[in-house]
Amino acid sequence: MLRNIVRFQNFTSYRYNLRSFSTGGTGVNNNDEVSPRSLLGKKLKIIKSTTTNPLFNIATEDWLFKEFDLTHQVLFLWRNSPTVVIGRYQNPFKECHLQRMDEDKVVLSRRYSGGGAVYQDEGNSNFTFLSATENYDKKRNTQIIIDALEKLGIPTPEASGRNDIVVMGKKVSGSAYKQSGKRSFHHGTMMIDVNLDSLQKYLNPNKDKLKSKGISSVISRVLNMKTINPDLNHKVLCDQVIESFLKTYGSELAETCEVVELNTSHLETIPSLKETYESLMDWEWRYGNSPPFEHQFEKRFDWGIMDINMNCKKGLIEECKIYSDSLNPTMIEEINKQLLGVKYSPEGISLALDNVKQLFKDTEYSNQIDELKNWIIKEI
Structure with missing residues (x-):
């Protein structure tokens, strides 16, 4: 041929x-x-x-x-x-x-x-x-x-x-x-x-x-x-x-x-x-390059309810609000803070929550943060 x-x-x-x-x-x-x-x-x-x-x-x-x-x-x-x-x-x-x-x-x-x-x-x-x-x-x-x-x-x-x-x-x-x-x-x-x-x-x-x-x-x-x-x-x-x-x-x-x-x-x-x-x-x-979108998800853990609301733009978490009955509001505030501006991806969220975990290492909240991280990554 x-x-x-x-x-x-x-x-x-x-x-x-x-x-x-x-x-x-x-x-x-x-x-x-x-x-x-x-x-x-x-x-x-x-x-x-x-x-x-x-x-x-x-x-x-x-x-x-x-x-x-x-x-x-x-x-x-x-x-x-x-x-x-x-x-x-x-x-x-x-x-x-x-x-x-x-x-x-x-x-x-x-x-x-x-x-x-x-x-x-x-x-x-x-x-x-x-x-x-x-x-x-x-x-x-x-x-x-x-x-x-x-x-x-x-x-x-x-x-x-x-x-x-x-x-x-x-x-x-x-x-x-x-x-x-x-x-x-x-x-x-x-x-x-x-x-x-x-x-x-x-x-x-x-x-x-x-x-x-x-x-x-x-x-x-x-x-x-x-x-x-x-x-x-x-x-x-x-x-x-x-x-x-x-x-x-x-x-x-x-x-x-x-x-x-x-x-x-x-x-x-x-x-x-x-x-x-x-x-x-x-x-x-x-x-x-993704259009803006919202993601809301909720779960009850042994240590409290987590109701997470994210607004994302250009693949980044532009706004995050977490509603919870957790007994540690400082942890919730820090999670909110760390998630702002990170990539809406398993890698971005994992890095943000690892930073939070460092702030609460050697406390009972360390395991809670791991649970939360695994759940959020699964949800997205």
């Missing part, structure tokens, strides 16, 4: 042998090919990430969208190690079970685009189509994915609503779209063998939203395609998507198509990509 390997701007790249990808056959009708005249002077480019680092992959997508030559029709293929990816304006403290994620080393990622929270792991493949807005066609992009799935033996995949591809009534792919001036992209997921237990373990979906759609759980409405085709994996699926992509645009454009492979080593050679990657890694972006 590979014709030659060359170096292209410090990237490993290669071209496909188009004898393997005739424009006839199942999946795309020759009459449906995009007219080369409509894309005169344009080229095809395929980018493949060889790393599963989710923050690098999201950074790469943003870099491609902002800086790449989108006179090309670009297809970016990638997958992530375990991560929960939230939308730009979402609150991770409400959307995710952060303590479970922290314990299992599941990365929290926040993308620049909107939309909902999704769990991803190596059992999910991602695609991104990027182009100039004048050549952007989300129906065509969706059909490329549908054609690839059909060729792999997935029965009757079909577009559903604005964003999904479903098989036998269950979602196998979800998409989102973005346009900014003369640039557009369409990205989405393809579920091969996602750990559905993890999906349910780390996501905290809005119960009212599920109820309004008649859905009992997140996993009840999704389908892993490996249950239909046991031979399916990331490479097999990506190769088929590439074939569908090349067939759609026809042999004249496909003849000049290059495939470029990227990984984290390119952070050192592309300064703007590195800058975006570091921004996505930042705690302030992932957690502090």
Whole structure:
């Protein structure tokens, strides 16, 4: 399939042998090919990430969208190690079970685009189509994915609503779209063998939203395609998507198509990509970008009732009021004081209460503070 390997701007790249990808056959009708005249002077480019680092992959997508030559029709293929990816304006403290994620080393990622929270792991493949807005066609992009799935033996995949591809009534792919001036992209997921237990373990979906759609759980409405085709994996699926992509645009454009492979080593050679990657890694972006919210929780301990009310902004505890019948009001006042301004996270709260414990060491209140710390961390 590979014709030659060359170096292209410090990237490993290669071209496909188009004898393997005739424009006839199942999946795309020759009459449906995009007219080369409509894309005169344009080229095809395929980018493949060889790393599963989710923050690098999201950074790469943003870099491609902002800086790449989108006179090309670009297809970016990638997958992530375990991560929960939230939308730009979402609150991770409400959307995710952060303590479970922290314990299992599941990365929290926040993308620049909107939309909902999704769990991803190596059992999910991602695609991104990027182009100039004048050549952007989300129906065509969706059909490329549908054609690839059909060729792999997935029965009757079909577009559903604005964003999904479903098989036998269950979602196998979800998409989102973005346009900014003369640039557009369409990205989405393809579920091969996602750990559905993890999906349910780390996501905290809005119960009212599920109820309004008649859905009992997140996993009840999704389908892993490996249950239909046991031979399916990331490479097999990506190769088929590439074939569908090349067939759609026809042999004249496909003849000049290059495939470029990227990984984290390119952070050192592309300064703007590195800058975006570091921004996505930042705690302030992932957690502090959350909208203001309140959290109230209450528990009766042997030594008294604790009724805690927190107001949080940008991921920090901006206001904290504790109501209690504890016999040590000084301890309650100190806890209130220490919690102000700390990160609304297990680490931030643990550090604050450890400071309080130091003030009451060698007293009966030391154990009470430990109990309180463990409870608050569990609650958040």
